[in-house]
Amino acid sequence: METKVEDKQRYLLVEVASNRLDVAVAPEFKQRIADIPLAERKVILDLSKVPFVDSTGLGALLSLLRQIAQNKGALRIAGLTEQVKSMFMLVRMNKVFDIYDSVSEAERGW
Numbered sequence: 242m243e244t245k246v247e248d249k250q251r252y253l254l255v256e257v258a259s260n261r262l263d264v265a266v267a268p269e270f271k272q273r274i275a276d277i278p279l280a281e282r283k284v285i286l287d288l289s290k291v292p293f294v295d296s297t298g299l300g301a302l303l304s305l306l307r308q309i310a311q312n313k314g315a316l317r318i319a320g321l322t323e324q325v326k327s328m329f330m331l332v333r334m335n336k337v338f339d340i341y342d343s344v345s346e347a348e349r350g351w
Contacts, residue, residue: 288319
């Protein structure tokens with residue numbers, strides 16, 4: 242799993258490049274995110290290069306959301322593929338996360 246973190250001053254952009262966010266890579270994802278200073282930061286998580294997310298991956302994303310919220314930050318998710326977006330809607334995660342079609346859409350207002 243490859244993650245790239247870019248400090249855009251107003252927010253952190255975290256790009257995830259992996260063919261999946263599932264039980265096999267979720268622990269690595271959580272570890273990589275844990276290494277990023279998130280206190281009082283706005284974060285855009287770009288998942289446009291992740292075509293598959295399972296329930297363990299969703300759990301890792303929920304963990305990230307809690308971590309950011311506890312540190313008085315905010316999280317927006319951008320670029321979900323159609324399959325991943327369908328999964329989010331099926332399990333109603335679209336009600337939990339702020340989801341945007343693109344990074345440029347997610348950064349508006351920040």
